[in-house]
Amino acid sequence: MNIKGMNTNFRKNRMSNARIQQIVTLLYMHKEIVSSSGVHTKEAKVLHEVMDRAYKNKDYYKNNPMLKSTFDFLKMVVDSWFAHE
Template sequence: MDMIKREIERNKNSIYCGDLFKKYPEHFPMWVFLEMIPFGRMVSFYKFCGERYHSDIMRDRHFLLKTCKEIRNAAAHSSCILNELRPGSKMYNSRYSVMKELAKIEGISKAVRTKRMSNARVQQIVTLLYTHNQIVTSSGVHKEARVLLQKFSERMVKNIHYYEKNDLIMANFCFLKMVIDSWYEA
């Protein structure tokens, strides 16, 4: 609990959260609490709520959010996300819910799903895309994500001939394009 208090205290003079801290110095509403804590702490809090209310859905989503946190941190710190695409680098098994949704995509066999999702980076990207579809409820946000992801999908294969001698890049780009095109169709 002291760690959470310290994290919230750090926001006292923040240009982003300072006014909220001043407005609610002692007892702030839940939305303010969620604004004040780091994303990783929010994921832990979500898990706590899932356990407290015996919610299997929340517990499952907690693991999805943890995966999202990993790729979010990599992106935030300018890590090279697509620098290693070989199969077999995953740290844990993909969530059943993600694999079940992937199984619905025409043209992706079980063998391909298993192989592509055995790469930690691809697993994180696909899990992020799946989680967005499951958790975000705003149709406007979904529409904007669809537009941006379709542009990304097109950009990914725009010069695919550059990689024609690299089967690993070709296979992963094609897999990700199929996922994006299926889950975020125009």
């Protein structure tokens, strides 16, 4: 998995969490298996809305570096694999 701006240690640390690994695996499989551009575009829009919502109140978790870095990781994955339109 090559994602711009993500170094190997950051990726390994985030992927060591089983729940994050499951989410990323689901996103990867969706990216690889879904062949309908309409479905892919709609789901990309929803994923970006979810990430926007997570960052809307980022002050709530500014003192929690683990949560912040996890959100940053997921945002990198979504931005890389699901084009924002």
